Amino acid sequence: MNKRVCKSSKAVKIVCTILFSIVIALLLEVLVYNGKKQDETIALQVYDLSQESQYVMVEQNEILEPLTRDEQNSIQMNRENAKILAEVNGTPYVEETDDTLVEQDGKLFRRKIDTSFTVTLPERSYIRKLHLSYGGMEENGSFTIQMKDGDQTTFDGYDGIMDAKLAASVVTVNKSGDQIIYHFKSLEKPELSHMKLSVVNLTSINWLRILFFAAAGMLLGFFIWNRSLFHDRLEIVFVIASLTLGGILILSVGTNQIGFDEYTHAARAYEVSFGSTIETTETAMRMRANDLPFFHNREERGLVEAYENVNNDFSWADISTQSRFVSYTDRSYLPISVMIKLGRALHMPFAWNMMLGKLGNLLCYTFLCYLAVKYAKSGKGIIALLALLPNALFAAGGFTYDGVVNGFLLLAVVLTTNLMLEEDQKITWIQVLLVLGAYIAGSTAKPVYIVMALMLVFFSRKRFQNPVQAWGFRAAVVVIIGLLMYTIFFPPVSTSANYELVGNLAYAGDKRNQGTSVLGQLEYILQYPLVYTGLLLSSMFGDLFQYVSGKLPFFNYGYLGNLSGVYTVIGEVLLVLGCVFSPNTDKRNVIGKQYKVLNIIMILGLSAIIWTSMYVSYTPVGASEIQGVQARYFMPLFLPFCYCLCNNKWKCKISVVNYHKILVGFAVALNLYAIYHLALQPLNF
């Protein structure tokens, strides 16, 4: 009877929390985000920019716009790659010329026409959105928007790109003023008769914003009311948090390509989803070329998704073929590819199909981390916190194999640590299959991580039945590590184009960066070993210090930006405290000292390998800095490091439930903040 009452009161709490969260989210949307402002005098006003009038002034000038560093690098890189291709094909290299490029004082500029429109409003008004359109535009144009209230500038510095594919842009202003200054910069003189500017103050309900606040409210209620899951089934808590936060992130980002090299990963995942005959639609081709229009608010999102759907027509898709056998390099994309295939079978719109693909990645990551939290014999809270870090969820909810890599390696580290904790038990064949399988699956896309499996070699003789078994096992582990490391330098190439180029180490090097050469860099390192050792150590410990001190922000959402370094420091402090102290009611399993020392050696060794691999493959030969190393590469090493800090001596007066709530709660709060400020607000308001 008591059980039944308890169950019904639980159900009432859940229903009340859900309803309360939805009501609060709706109220926020209606009253805060759509409430009428005092000086909102205009509802909708369209300005024809074709000629000067009482309200519109037009001026045109030729300007020189400096190229960004990325644009300059891109030009240099394309020239170098063209040289290599010409050399391989046996054709002379002819440099392409671009009349719009101007070089002044060693810097590159692009010659453009700056058309400036000064629009005077009939009266001072609050403005929510500005809709800019240029029907029939042929090339992308850049623009800036400034708003003035008398002499005072109230809105400044909005730099945008008007994509020719959309021929329109929408700017979220949310400021008052009486004058709008709109600069449109293009390579050719624009056709003014096709240009329009509209002031739009219409009410619009943002369902994504409602979903975000409702989900945040539900998570808060879950944290307040629930105890049993936090005590006994932390893995379920992780699943709820991971799917909720990751799901909202996926919905917020849509088809915007905001991850590093996301277009490459998206292209491979898309291709793998087809089997042997690939049908690449115009939209998919744009995605592959990193040329999909980018949206900054929900109005632009509507335009982008409409464009994507119109051009996602398979009746005129480009047909190409590939081997039906999924290469080892592409297997980490399978969770994405399967869901893209499913979405296509369900005739989903392009944007929803791609989001479903990302959900496949998130589901795979969540499942792997669920297993890691469930079967961990020590530090479940720490594992859940690490698995819920914003960077980890960002990778899991995007087009990248990092989610699969992180998930498998987290599971592998947990299984290895479990073996370390069972000091008095023999290692079984099933444990070997699982732990080595997890390391291999995690290292398939990034073979360098297989070095982590070296920890398995150091289990003592008493863990095995006999010396032959011990040495056989150790030899097998070393061979597996060797085989995977070998593929870094000598990949078992199965390409069907430019085989001579791909399989030739003389041309190896990351083609995204100029001046790279694997052989050249290795020769340089061997020629100056002490110089390189100094560079390596200063880079490793220099960057470590920068992250620890918060000077370099760790929490990052790709091209969407970072969370301030303050959050990095808070996260570090919480993680260290969570490792060092444990609840006094909990007897924590701790790995032996010898394993802690080995873990530290492995972490330092692997870090050095990661830095060196980026120096060899991504950095120009002989450079005095190591380029391309990102903090996310070290995420699989966090858990082994945390296990080194864990002890069973320092206790704090806190229950296991509250201990878990603090750790997971921090991760959830950080994610909600990051999603709101980096993804929801800049892309969907």
Next chain:
Amino acid sequence: MPGKIISHMKNFIQDKICFILPIITAMLAVMLVCSYLIPKKVIDTYRTNTTEDEGDSERIQILEPGMKLTYHMNTGSRPMMGIHVGVAKNGNTYDTAAMICNVYTADGTLVSGNGYLLNQGEDVQYVYLPFQDYEKCRGDITMEFTYTLETDENVTAPGLLMNGKVLTDAHTELDGSKMDGNLKTIYIYTHDTYPLVYDLRILVVLFFAASMMVNYKKSGDNRENIGNYRNHKEEISNGKENNPIKKVSDKNETGNKRDADHCRKNEEESHE
């Protein structure tokens, strides 16, 4: 029922693991050797000359009957499998005519004679001309393009796509005189690939590692115990054994807990 099947399977695997893992390892090793011995041949394409540099433009070289357009090139040490050339029909509709491509080695030996029937394809199209005895098409080779006569006399001759690009190790001649520019081409080579090798060599080592961890001695002991248990079971069925408690504990050892619990419950009920 599914629980019973899983339990049986578990027992079977546990019982036979000392055979299963080495057999899997050996099978994978055999497959690895086979995949090395039987490589997969894949096509390797090189877009040597398909685009024009600034100031250059694509043109069509008409190939009148009797004219010979030759393309001289060096394949290096690799045999060339075929070539893509751009064929332009100039708006004609053909019936029996063909574009012939003969390939000669450096010593003038004809190693391939192939053609493209002009009654197929688009007006302007890149066509693939595979070489018949392609293993011999290596080093300095010459491709000779000719046009066989069309029965309809009103139809004009087709052409091949060219541009003004200069190639360092190839040139084009028309009736023996070197031309400005070259044929637009895509070279088709081939190479061996071993798609299963990566997986198999890792799986072999992985299963070898797992095989190493099986306690073969204990498995042998287990088999002995199981043998004893079977003898014991036969004794029960023959009525030689009448101690139900022993029977329960024996079943318990084999891991069939549900059956053991069930027996124990029945026993308790009978005592009551």
